[in-house]
Amino acid sequence: MKADKIVLRKMQLTLKAPFRTSFGTQTVRSFFLTEVHTKDHVGYGECVVSANPFYSEETVGTAWHIVEDFLIPMIFEQGEISHPDEIGRIFGPIRRNNMAKAALEGAYWDLYAKQQGISLAQALGGTKEKIEVGVSIGIQEEIDDLYRLVEQFLEQGYRRMKIKIKPGKDVSVIRGLRQRFGDIPMMADANSAYTLDDVGIFEQLDEMNLMMIEQPLAHDDIFDHAKLQRQLKTPICLDESIHSCEDARKAIELGSTRIINIKVGRVGGLSEAKRIHDLCREHGVPVWCGGMLESGIGRAHNIAITSLPNFSLPGDTAGSSRYWQEDIIDPEVVVSPDGTIPVPAGPGIGYRPVPELLDKYTTSKKEYARG
Incomplete structure (x- = not known):
């Protein structure tokens, strides 16, 4: 694979409804796409940064700078x-900036699969023909609004409800859902909003038969999470703390x-994601x-990686209509009534960017040609 040109596109999509977490409320999704062009194919990737450095230190501006000034050269x-596995070595001298790196690497994985005439899932070693999916529900001001959303998503077939929590909207929220909906598959996502001083809250959540509690403590911690896990029977799931296979090994x-x-x-x-999958x-x-909150392009990459066998729990790859009035791919990602998404069999990501x-x-576009 030898790129003739690389294109970056800053994009902006408006969410159908505000999405609220312990970080804040999001109404607009700002991100950028990468396109790697050869004579016969175009590979597409998505940089899943946000406008603000709240989930991670990267933003649209910083990631664009890293891609433009360092990674593309x-x-x-x-x-x-x-092979796309080589890209991690090429980018090795650049510390962190993982979302910037993933944006270009993902485009090369799509390009590689298209050149081989196989699906991205097959190129990654995926074995599933469909994946199970859950849905992530942001913090709601009124509990009745949360009940209404859970009812709606259960009717649509989603196999797991992820409930965002924060101090003051945690135990009572989960307890209310259990009383209303019984023993549905459910987890709580804290997005690093708590400390070990809040162990009493987690002891109460521990009695509510949750699938897991996601990232309850600091975004860069693995030590205190070990202390907390020893006090709970509910599994702790790490998110923000895991940036590499080495992080996963230590945790x-x-x-x-x-x-x-x-x-x-x-x-x-995707290469590092696969290594973490194999280690786990x-x-x-x-x-x-x-x-x-990916567009259809990032969503397609998620579907492909989820086809690997140890992705054994429903993920967050909801259908396009969960977030967008109009996605940028054809066909849009659709969740079947049984709570699954088919894994595309066509070359590359299997969806056509329109x-x-x-x-x-x-909102802006820039092209870079090989010198």
Whole structure:
């Protein structure tokens, strides 16, 4: 694979409804897409950053800078790339900036699969023909609004409800859901909003038969999570704390986590996501694929990685209509009534980015040609 040109597109999509977490409320999704062009194919990737450095230190502006000023020159200097696994080594001198790296690496994975005439899932070693999906529900001001959303998503077939929590909206919220809906598959996502001083809250949540409690403590912690896990029977799932296979290894050895949420952007790309998957499989730690409010392109990459066998818990890859009035791919991602999404069998990501829709939601665009 030798890129003739690389295109970056800043994009903006408006959410159908505000999405609220312990970080704040989001109404607009700002991100950018990467396109790697050769004579015969175009590979597409998505940089899943946000406008603000709340979930991670990366933003649209910082990631664009890293891709434009460092990663693209590294790619052009390298020239021929035989396999996407090589990209991690090429980008190795750049510390962190994982979402920037994943954006270009994902485009190369799509390009590679298209050149091979196989699906991205097959290129990654996926074995599933469909994936199970859950849905993530942001913090609601009124409990009745939360009940209404849960009812709606249960009717649509989603196999797991992820409930965002924060101090003051935690135990009473989960207890209310249990009383209303019984023993539905449900988890709580704290997004690092608590400390070990809040152990009493987790002891109460521990009695509510949750699938897991996701990232209850600090975003960069694995030590205190191990302390908390020893006090709970409910599995702790790590998200923000895991940026690499090495992070996962340490967390598993410390006993900090019994489940890991793999987000492709957070860990630096599909190759590293696959390595984390393999490590967790060796240690009997199930994984699932988290979401970053992706457009259809990022969503397609999530579907492909989730086809690997140890993605044994429903992920956050909801259908396009969960977030967008109009997605940028054809067909849009659709959840079947049984709570699954088919894994595309066509070459690459298996969904066609629609040029007219790409242009409609592009706020700026820049092309880089090989010198």
